[in-house]
Amino acid sequence: MREKNYSGILLFLIGVLSLSSAWSQTYAKHGMVVSDNQIASQIGIDILKKGGNAIDATVATALALAVVHPQAGNIGGGGFIVFMDAESETTTIDFREKAPLLATPEMFLDAAGNLIEGSNHKGLKSVGVPGTVAGLYMAHQKYGLLPWKKLVKPAIDLAKKGVVLSYTLASHARNIQSGSSPEFMKNYYTDAKGKLLRYGDVWVQNELANTLKQIKKHGKDGFYNGKVAKEIVDYMTKNGGLIRLEDLKNYTAIERKPLKGTYNGYDIYSMPPPSSGGVALIEMMNLMEQANLDSVPFNSTEYVHLVAETMRRAFADRAEHLGDPDFNPNLPIDWLTSKNFAKERYGNIDFTKASVSDSTKFGQLYDGSNTTHLSVIDKNYNAVSLTYTLEDSYGSEMGSPKLGFIFNNEMGDFNPQPGLTDRQGLIGSDPNLIRPEKRMLSSMTPTIVAKNGRPYLVIGSPGGRTIINTVFQTVLNVLEYGMPIKNAIETMKIHHQWLPDELVYEKDLLSPDTQKSLEKMGHKTRDVKNLGRLMGIMYDPERNIYIGVSDSSSPDGASVGY
Numbered sequence: 001m002r003e004k005n006y007s008g009i010l011l012f013l014i015g016v017l018s019l020s021s022a023w024s025q026t027y028a029k030h031g032m033v034v035s036d037n038q039i040a041s042q043i044g045i046d047i048l049k050k051g052g053n054a055i056d057a058t059v060a061t062a063l064a065l066a067v068v069h070p071q072a073g074n075i076g077g078g079g080f081i082v083f084m085d086a087e088s089e090t091t092t093i094d095f096r097e098k099a100p101l102l103a104t105p106e107m108f109l110d111a112a113g114n115l116i117e118g119s120n121h122k123g124l125k126s127v128g129v130p131g132t133v134a135g136l137y138m139a140h141q142k143y144g145l146l147p148w149k150k151l152v153k154p155a156i157d158l159a160k161k162g163v164v165l166s167y168t169l170a171s172h173a174r175n176i177q178s179g180s181s182p183e184f185m186k187n188y189y190t191d192a193k194g195k196l197l198r199y200g201d202v203w204v205q206n207e208l209a210n211t212l213k214q215i216k217k218h219g220k221d222g223f224y225n226g227k228v229a230k231e232i233v234d235y236m237t238k239n240g241g242l243i244r245l246e247d248l249k250n251y252t253a254i255e256r257k258p259l260k261g262t263y264n265g266y267d268i269y270s271m272p273p274p275s276s277g278g279v280a281l282i283e284m285m286n287l288m289e290q291a292n293l294d295s296v297p298f299n300s301t302e303y304v305h306l307v308a309e310t311m312r313r314a315f316a317d318r319a320e321h322l323g324d325p326d327f328n329p330n331l332p333i334d335w336l337t338s339k340n341f342a343k344e345r346y347g348n349i350d351f352t353k354a355s356v357s358d359s360t361k362f363g364q365l366y367d368g369s370n371t372t373h374l375s376v377i378d379k380n381y382n383a384v385s386l387t388y389t390l391e392d393s394y395g396s397e398m399g400s401p402k403l404g405f406i407f408n409n410e411m412g413d414f415n416p417q418p419g420l421t422d423r424q425g426l427i428g429s430d431p432n433l434i435r436p437e438k439r440m441l442s443s444m445t446p447t448i449v450a451k452n453g454r455p456y457l458v459i460g461s462p463g464g465r466t467i468i469n470t471v472f473q474t475v476l477n478v479l480e481y482g483m484p485i486k487n488a489i490e491t492m493k494i495h496h497q498w499l500p501d502e503l504v505y506e507k508d509l510l511s512p513d514t515q516k517s518l519e520k521m522g523h524k525t526r527d528v529k530n531l532g533r534l535m536g537i538m539y540d541p542e543r544n545i546y547i548g549v550s551d552s553s554s555p556d557g558a559s560v561g562y
Contacts (some may be wrong), residue, residue, distance in 0.1 A: 025486050025547050028561020032546040033057055034535040035374035036072070038558035039163065040064035043154045044376060045560045052146040054382035055083065059136045059144065061374050062386060063155035063212070066132075067205060068163055069556070070188075070406060071172065071393045072372035072462060075211070075223065077408040078131030079371075079388025080271045081139055082258060082446045086380040088453040090260075090269045095135020095253040095388075096439040097128030097410040100242040105434045108416045115426070120416045124241030126409035127396050128440065129251050132388055133215055133223040138253040141219075152216035159209035159404070162202040165189070168555045170199035176394075184406075185397045207404030224248040228403060235400040250437065254326075261285055261337060263479050267450040272333065274324045277445025279336050280314040280468045285475065286342030287313070293480060299492060301517040302351065304510070308496045308503050308523065309349045311469055312357060315498035319421070323431030324439040331431070354522035357501035359421045370394075371444060371462030375537045377546055383455035383537075385446035389462065413440035425499045445471040449479065456539050457485070461532040461551075466495045466504075470532030478538070485538040486549045493531040502526050533557070 026032065031054075033044035044061035052060075058081070065073025078097040084090045106113070108120040120126055140148055165173070173189035177196055189197045197203055214222035222228060229248045236243045261268040261282030268285060270278030287310045296303045317336055325331055335341055349355075370393035376384040389408070390396075396409040411434070420428040432441040443465045449457035457478055461470045470493050477488035492509035496502070503518060507527040515525055534551045537559075548559030 025484075025549055026559040026561050028546045028548065029544070030379040030562050031057070031377060032537050032548040032559060032561040033061055033374065033376050034537055034548045034550050034557075034559040035061055035065060036372045036533070036535070036550075036554050036557045037065060037068045038556060038560070039068050039158065040073070040374075041558045041560040044374075045562055046154075047146065047151065048378055049562060050146065050150070052151075053144065053380065054376045054378040054384045055139050055143040056146045056151055057378065058374065058376045058384040058386055059140050060151040060154055061376065062132070062136055062388065063152055064158060065372060065374070066405065067155050067158040067208065069372055072370050072388075072390055074388060074390050074395070074406065074408070075132050075215070076130050076399065076405045077388055077390040077395060077410065078128070079135065079386065080275055080442070080444050080446050081135065082269055082271055082385040082448050083139070083143065084269065084383045084448050084450065084455050085143070086382050088450065090258050090448065092256045092258045092271055093135050093139050093253055094256050094271075094274065094439070095131035095138070096274050096442055097131050097408055098247070098251060099411065099414070099434055099436055099438050099440070100129055100247045101244065101436045102242040103411070103434050103436050105418050107434060113417075115417045120414070121392065121409050121412040122396070124236055124239050124396065124398055124407070126411045127236075127241055127243060127398075127407045128410040129243055129247045130223075130408060131251060131253060134220050134251055135253040137220040138255070142255070148219055149216050152212055156209050156212045156216060159205040159212060162204040165197050165199055165201050165203045166556050167199050169203075170197070173197060181397050184399050184401065185394060187401070205404050207402060209404070211403045211405060224251055231400050231402050239398075259333070259337060263289055266456065266479050268447065268475065269450065270445060270447040272325070273322050273331055273441070274439040275442040275444050276318045276322045277443055277468050277471065278447070279322060279333060280318050281445055281447065281472050281475070282337040283314045283317065283342065283345070284310045284472050286337070286339055287346050288476060288480070289339075290342055290346040298481060299511075299514070301514050301521075304494055304503075304514060304518060305351065305354070305521060305523070306349070307473070308494060309355060311472075311496040312355055312498050313345045314468070315465075315496070316357070319427045319498060320429055321431060323441050327435055327438050328431045352521065357423070357498045359423050359499055371464070371467065373446065373460035373462060373533075373535045375458040375460065375535050375548070377455060377458060377537050377539070381454050383448050383458050385448050385458050385460050387444040387446045387460045387462070387467070389444065410440055413442060421499070423499055423501065425497070427499075443467045447471055447475065449475060451541070454539065454541070457536065459534060459536040461534045463532045465497045466531050469493065469495045470534060474534055474536065485536050485547055489534045489536055489549055489551050495531055504528055504531070506530055
């Protein structure tokens with residue numbers, strides 16, 4: 001049987017299918033894929049229909065997103081997978097980026113020892129050793145069913161034959177052209193003659209297709225060895241980057257034991273360090289389990305205050321304690337995620353006023369923003385929650401024109417100035433200082449909630465440090481308040497990250513009276529358009545169906561099932 005050629009449907013999929021409601025619920029009996037792009041989700045479903053499992057569909061979807069959602073979908077970044085198999089065994093794969101061997105703790109400081117503003121987020125020194133290809137390849141080799149080449153081919157077809165430029169990407173192209181982006185990005189959304197593409201034009205990415213062909217043919221080695229690796233290093237060397245061949249050859253993804261928490265009879269599985277998401281999520285769920293929520297009206301002043309204070313404490317603990325476990329062998333994970341610790345933390349919440357986030361005290365009182373997430377489940381209840389990122393939107397905005405993909409700027413997730421923690425949110429604690437081959441701390445929170453041994457909720461989000469809190473509130477909405485997944489995702493979210501000491505809320509979704517009451521309690525408030533961009537699947541055991549929802553804030557996002 002011939003593999004499906006996706007080029008025949010590409011001329012209308014992004015443009016026409018985006019007319020469907022991005023956040024309507026999708027129902028399915030056999031499998032579901034929810035991602036930031038309709039085409040990528042459909043590719044994942046097609047893999048399931050061909051006999052692939054959830055891991056196979058995840059790999060194909062993630063590689064497709066590198067073509068159609070390049071602001072975050074990637075082969076130049078890294079991320080995390082949480083996987084629950086059909087036997088209810090759960091594991092995780094850590095493919096977070098690493099610091100190059102040439103990196104040092106003071107690499108972003110001036111002669112006086114002060115941070116050079118923006119240096120840890122811009123330029124090739126901000127690029128960590130990419131992990132995405134290694135992570136996807138490990139997941140496939142250990143748990144996939146279909147041949148690797150079949151999973152990479154759809155992404156190659158997309159890149160080679162071209163996709164119709166969506167309204168969202170066309171807007172990005174215009175903004176990039178009018179801004180101060182590096183030359184690589186200025187030429188990114190252009191045709192063979194260098195002309196800027198517009199909405200509805202067919203966008204061909206031949207260089208990316210050639211890179212993907214190497215990955216298809218050679219697997220992990222197609223990226224970390226051979227001609228692709230050589231070109232990465234040549235580009236880095238000529239343009240001031242730090243990554244060398246030894247960095248690429250040494251890179252490995254790591255399978256880690258998941259963190260497990262419980263909430264009112266549900267099992268919560270999430271990512272351990274170097275992601276901080278799982279620790280903070282479980283700590284906050286434990287704190288909320290201490291509260292009598294029946295007496296606290298949802299989204300009332302009392303409720304928002306309680307949630308904000310819970311977040312404040314978890315982020316203080318994150319800042320003080322967490323980092324790469326391979327460089328910090330004594331991380332207090334069991335303590336931070338214990339029920340007894342939650343009792344201590346809950347006991348010092350003042351329900352009449354806001355706590356003070358003191359940068360000198362960390363947890364004694366109680367502390368990049370473009371990522372993408374996909375959720376997948378198959379007919380046998382294998383479930384995958386994957387979050388991966390370039391850090392900022394389009395990462396470093398740099399890449400070799402010969403390779404066609406964008407490098408991350410993840411070095412900015414390390415603590416850049418040793419010993420300095422300030423009220424503006426700069427953290428200088430030791431566990432997350434830069435060290436060669438160290439993985440930077442992350443906020444990604446891919447999560448699977450299980451009920452009676454089967455996946456019940458598969459969820460995750462982009463959003464930098466806000467990821468933790470948007471996932472937390474969504475899980476709480478489902479487990480505590482019994483919300484349908486669409487409501488849980490769309491309901492108003494808030495964010496507090498200890499430092500800077502401010503309560504962020506979604507504009508027009510928080511009552512003005514509540515906002516004023518919170519300020520009277522001592523909260524400094526600030527509104528934003530939206531928090532997070534959640535992609536979720538819920539399993540309804542009574543009807544034996546999957547319900548998929550793509551956040552309405554994702555213009556090209558889609559849940560696709562069969």
